[in-house]
Amino acid sequence: MRNDVSGIYKIFCTANDRYYYGASRDVGRRLRTHRSVLKNGQHKNQILQNTWNKHGESSFVMEMVEPVELSRLFAVEDIYLKDHVGKPKCMNIRSSGYSVYKKSTSQETRDKLSRAARGNTSALGHRLSDEVRAKLREVALRRTHSETTKKRIGNANTGHTRNNGTDHPLYGKYHTEETKRKMRESQQKRRMMEK
Numbered sequence: 001m002r003n004d005v006s007g008i009y010k011i012f013c014t015a016n017d018r019y020y021y022g023a024s025r026d027v028g029r030r031l032r033t034h035r036s037v038l039k040n041g042q043h044k045n046q047i048l049q050n051t052w053n054k055h056g057e058s059s060f061v062m063e064m065v066e067p068v069e070l071s072r073l074f075a076v077e078d079i080y081l082k083d084h085v086g087k088p089k090c091m092n093i094r095s096s097g098y099s100v101y102k103k104s105t106s107q108e109t110r111d112k113l114s115r116a117a118r119g120n121t122s123a124l125g126h127r128l129s130d131e132v133r134a135k136l137r138e139v140a141l142r143r144t145h146s147e148t149t150k151k152r153i154g155n156a157n158t159g160h161t162r163n164n165g166t167d168h169p170l171y172g173k174y175h176t177e178e179t180k181r182k183m184r185e186s187q188q189k190r191r192m193m194e195k
Contacts (some may be wrong), residue, residue: 004028007067008080010101011048011091016060018090020048021084023077031062047091 009027011020011034024030034043039057043049052060052165078096079162085095128136145153175183 005064005067006070006073008065008073008076010065012061012062012063013051013055013059014061015059016051016087016089018051018091019076019084020181021065021080022043023068023073023080025073034062045091045093047093051091157164 004026005028006023006025007027008021008023009031010037014017022030022034035057037043038049038052038060041049041053043052065080066076081092081095082089085092137146
């Protein structure tokens with residue numbers, strides 16, 4: 001399928017004749033995304049995900065139904081969804097297209113969001129001070145499991161073999177001097193980065 005073709009697509013399960021309609025500015029990319037998310041068991045549409053899990057990838061056909069100009073794309077999607085959502089074989093949950101695609105964020109809104117995010121110390125990559133880390137550690141050390149939770153953990157672990165002694169996969173195997181040296185260097189680098 002050619003890239004950058006906007007239109008309506010359909011995901012069809014040949015095992016039970018169920019289907020899912022969608023619209024995208026780039027149908028090829030969108031269908032690849034659907035396939036990837038379904039393979040990983042993380043699709044937001046639980047009906048579609050459960051059908052995929054039950055029947056498997058080989059039971060699905062993904063195809064473009066109709067190429068549509070970008071300016072009319074979501075109006076056409078709404079027509080498809082209104083015609084199909086609620087029918088027994090339709091796996092769509094929403095009866096109208098996603099409004100997030102219908103409009104783009106204005107430059108003014110993007111500027112406001114940018115200003116609001118400046119100085120955000122909870123952002124990814126921000127390092128906590130030693131004082132904050134010490135406080136968090138104290139709280140974590142005081143936290144204990146309830147008796148009920150301890151029993152559940154114990155029950156969950158019964159019957160499991162522990163990887164100790166002869167059961168351990170590395171039992172009787174030894175690291176080479178080269179491997180030991182690499183592990184030592186890696187630990188030293190990690191410690192230096194933490195300081």
